[in-house]
Amino acid sequence: MRILRLLLLTGALGASAALAQMTADQKAADFTSLSQFYVRHYTPANWKIEQFGFDLANIGPWLTRVRATRNDLEYYDLVIEYLASLKDGHIRYTLPSNFQAYLRFDLDIYDGKTLIEFISPAFARNRFPIEIGDEVVSVDGVTSEEWIRRLSKYGEGANDSATRRRAADFITFRPQSAIPWAANIGETASVVVRKPSGAEATYDIPWAKFATPIVNLPPVSGPRLSAAAKPTLIRDRSARYEDIARNWGLWTGPRPTPEEPLTPSEKLIAETQIAEAHPADVALIGLGQPTPLYNPPPGFRLRLGARSTDQFVSGTFPVDGQTIGWIRIFTFSPSNSALALSQFRQEITELQQSTSALVIDVMHNPGGSACYALELLRFLVPQPFWGVGYWIKPTQTWKTYFEARALNAAGPNVAQWEREVLQQYYNVVSAAYEKGEETGVFPICSSSLTAFPQDVVYTKPVILLTNEFSVSAGDIFPALFQDANRGKIAGIRTGGLGGNVNDYFHTGVIEANLRITRSLFVRERAYASPTGPTSLIENAGVQPDVPLSIMTRENLVTGGQPFVNAMIDEVRRILPARP
Structure with missing residues (x-):
C-alpha cells in the first residue's frame, strides 16, 4: 500500500526540493490554524481549563517551541503533545503513514507489571523462548516503566489506566500514524525478559517492518489529498x-x-x-x-x-x-x-x-x-x-442539526407540543451561536430528556x-x-x-486527520470522581x-x-x- 504523500503526486517537486522541510513560518501558520479550529469547535475546552489548567487558546509558548523544531517529524510530535494535554481519549492526530514496526508479541499491564499477553504465530519462539505471562523488564536499555512514560502522549486517554495500557502496547508495536518517530529504530531490539521464577534473559529480537515511513512533506502549497485510507496492520x-x-x-x-x-x-x-x-x-x-x-x-x-x-x-x-x-x-x-x-x-x-x-x-x-x-x-x-443529554458549543453544524430535527417534525404524526419544543431548541441554539455562548443540556435522541x-x-x-x-x-x-x-x-x-465526536481532514500545510469532541454528555446528577x-x-x-x-x-x-x-x-x- 502506498503512503499518501505529496511527494507521490504527479508533478510533485523535484528531488532536491522534496528533501526540504517545512519552514518555521509554515509550521507556525499550520499550528495556529489547528489551534483555532479546536478553540472554535471543541466543547470541553473550559472543562479542561478547570480540571487540568490547560488552555487551548494560550499558544504563545507553544509557538516558540514550534519554531524551534528541527524537522517535520519533531513538529508532528509537538502537535501530538499539545493535543494530548487535553487528556481527551477521543482525540487523535493521525499521520497519513502506513509504516509499522512490530516485535511480534504484545504487552499489557497485569498486576502492575508489563507482561507478554500474546505471541504471534510468526514469532521465532525456537530462537527466543518467551512465554505468555513473562515480564518485559526493558527494551534497548530503557525500562518498561520509562517506555510507558515516554509513549503515553501517543495514546492519551481520559484516565491514567487506559493511557498506561495504550503506552505499554506501543513498546513492541510502533505505528507511525500515531508515533511520528516510529521508524527511528534499529533492525533489532534488545529485550530483557524476566520469568515468573525471577530468572532473566536478554534477546536481540528483530523488528518486523511494514511499508515506507514518512520523513518530511514538501514545504510548498499544492494539491490537497483526501483523508488517508484505513491502514492495513502488520498484526491482527x-x-x-x-x-x-x-x-x-x-x-x-x-x-x-x-x-x-x-x-x-x-x-x-x-x-x-x-x-x-x-x-x-x-x-x-x-x-x-x-x-x-x-x-x-x-x-x-x-x-x-x-x-x-x-x-x-x-x-x-x-x-x-x-x-x-x-x-x-x-x-x-x-x-x-x-x-x-x-x-x-x-x-x-x-x-x-x-x-x-x-x-x-x-x-x-x-x-x-x-x-x-x-x-x-x-x-x-x-x-x-x-436519557441522553448534551452540553454543546454551538456551531453552524449544530444549528443545521437542530433545524433538521425541527423540519423533520413537521409531519402529521408528530404532536404539536413536540414540534414546538424542537423549534424552541433550534431558536436557543441559534441565539447562543450568534452570541458566541454555550448552551444548557439538550436531549439528542428525542424531544425530552426522559x-x-x-x-x-x-x-x-x-x-x-x-x-x-x-x-x-x-x-x-x-x-x-x-x-x-x-x-x-x-x-x-x-x-x-x-x-x-467527528473526524476532519486538516487543511493546513501538514497532512493529518483530526478528531474533535463537539459536546459533553451530562448525567442526571453529580458523582464522585478523581477530580x-x-x-x-x-x-x-x-x-x-x-x-x-x-x-x-x-x-x-x-x-x-x-x-x-x-x-x-x-x-x-x-x-x-x-x-
Missing part, C-alpha cells in the same frame, strides 16, 4: 482472542451484513449521535471484539454468537440451581441497528421468562451511537429514566461488567444504567470519553459499585478463571431467595 489483534472464541463457540469469520442506507438528513442526525473511540484505537487495542476477555462460565449454553449475522453474544449458565442470562454488547455501532434491536428484543423476551438474573458485558466496547445505546437500555429499565421503557422489559436483577476500555457510548450506557439505579456495576472505572464531584462523564468515567479487575497474571494464563469466579459470586449476591 483478533488473533489474541482465538482460543477464547473457540471455547465460547463464536463465529470468527467476516460479518457480511450491509450497513443501512441513510438519507442526507438521517446521516446528519446520525453524525451528532456518534460517541465512539477513534478507529486507530479500535484496531490497535482490539476494541469491539465479539469475543469476551474471559472463558465462559461452567455450564454455559450459547444462544447468539455462532452466526455471522448475530449482533450480540448471549447465552445462559447455572448458578446454585438457577438460570442466569448473559449478553455481551461488544459495540454500539452495529452493522444493522434494526436487526440488532430486533435480536435484543427477542433475547430480552426469552430471558425475562427463563432466567433469574442477567449479566451484561460492555467491556472493551468502543462505543458508537449514543441513541442506539439508549434504545437498548429501554429494554432493561422498567421505569422512566434520564426516556421510557419498551413494551418488553427485563425486570429481574442485572449486573453490568465494565472496564477502562468501555468508552464513549460505552461510557454512556453504564452512566444511564447507574443513573436509573438499575443494578450493580462490577469492574473498572470506564474510560471517561464523554461526548460526541471531585461532577455530572460529566469526560475524564470522570463511571465508577463501578464492585471493583473487579481481569488484569492479573493469573487471569491472563487461565483465561480469566478468577474473574469468572468473582463474577459468579456477585451473581449469587443479587439472586432472589428461592421459595
Whole structure:
C-alpha cells in the first residue's frame, strides 16, 4: 500500500526540493490554524481549563517551541503533545503513514507489571523462548516503566489506566500514524525478559517492518489529498482472542451484513449521535471484539454468537440451581441497528421468562451511537429514566442539526407540543451561536430528556461488567444504567470519553486527520470522581459499585478463571431467595 504523500503526486517537486522541510513560518501558520479550529469547535475546552489548567487558546509558548523544531517529524510530535494535554481519549492526530514496526508479541499491564499477553504465530519462539505471562523488564536499555512514560502522549486517554495500557502496547508495536518517530529504530531490539521464577534473559529480537515511513512533506502549497485510507496492520489483534472464541463457540469469520442506507438528513442526525473511540484505537487495542476477555462460565449454553449475522453474544449458565442470562454488547455501532434491536428484543423476551438474573458485558466496547445505546437500555429499565443529554458549543453544524430535527417534525404524526419544543431548541441554539455562548443540556435522541421503557422489559436483577476500555457510548450506557439505579456495576472505572465526536481532514500545510469532541454528555446528577464531584462523564468515567479487575497474571494464563469466579459470586449476591 502506498503512503499518501505529496511527494507521490504527479508533478510533485523535484528531488532536491522534496528533501526540504517545512519552514518555521509554515509550521507556525499550520499550528495556529489547528489551534483555532479546536478553540472554535471543541466543547470541553473550559472543562479542561478547570480540571487540568490547560488552555487551548494560550499558544504563545507553544509557538516558540514550534519554531524551534528541527524537522517535520519533531513538529508532528509537538502537535501530538499539545493535543494530548487535553487528556481527551477521543482525540487523535493521525499521520497519513502506513509504516509499522512490530516485535511480534504484545504487552499489557497485569498486576502492575508489563507482561507478554500474546505471541504471534510468526514469532521465532525456537530462537527466543518467551512465554505468555513473562515480564518485559526493558527494551534497548530503557525500562518498561520509562517506555510507558515516554509513549503515553501517543495514546492519551481520559484516565491514567487506559493511557498506561495504550503506552505499554506501543513498546513492541510502533505505528507511525500515531508515533511520528516510529521508524527511528534499529533492525533489532534488545529485550530483557524476566520469568515468573525471577530468572532473566536478554534477546536481540528483530523488528518486523511494514511499508515506507514518512520523513518530511514538501514545504510548498499544492494539491490537497483526501483523508488517508484505513491502514492495513502488520498484526491482527483478533488473533489474541482465538482460543477464547473457540471455547465460547463464536463465529470468527467476516460479518457480511450491509450497513443501512441513510438519507442526507438521517446521516446528519446520525453524525451528532456518534460517541465512539477513534478507529486507530479500535484496531490497535482490539476494541469491539465479539469475543469476551474471559472463558465462559461452567455450564454455559450459547444462544447468539455462532452466526455471522448475530449482533450480540448471549447465552445462559447455572448458578446454585438457577438460570442466569448473559449478553455481551461488544459495540454500539452495529452493522444493522434494526436487526440488532430486533435480536435484543427477542433475547430480552426469552430471558425475562427463563432466567433469574442477567449479566451484561460492555467491556472493551468502543462505543458508537449514543441513541442506539439508549434504545437498548429501554429494554432493561422498567421505569422512566434520564436519557441522553448534551452540553454543546454551538456551531453552524449544530444549528443545521437542530433545524433538521425541527423540519423533520413537521409531519402529521408528530404532536404539536413536540414540534414546538424542537423549534424552541433550534431558536436557543441559534441565539447562543450568534452570541458566541454555550448552551444548557439538550436531549439528542428525542424531544425530552426522559426516556421510557419498551413494551418488553427485563425486570429481574442485572449486573453490568465494565472496564477502562468501555468508552464513549460505552461510557454512556453504564452512566444511564447507574443513573436509573438499575443494578450493580462490577469492574473498572470506564474510560471517561464523554461526548460526541467527528473526524476532519486538516487543511493546513501538514497532512493529518483530526478528531474533535463537539459536546459533553451530562448525567442526571453529580458523582464522585478523581477530580471531585461532577455530572460529566469526560475524564470522570463511571465508577463501578464492585471493583473487579481481569488484569492479573493469573487471569491472563487461565483465561480469566478468577474473574469468572468473582463474577459468579456477585451473581449469587443479587439472586432472589428461592421459595
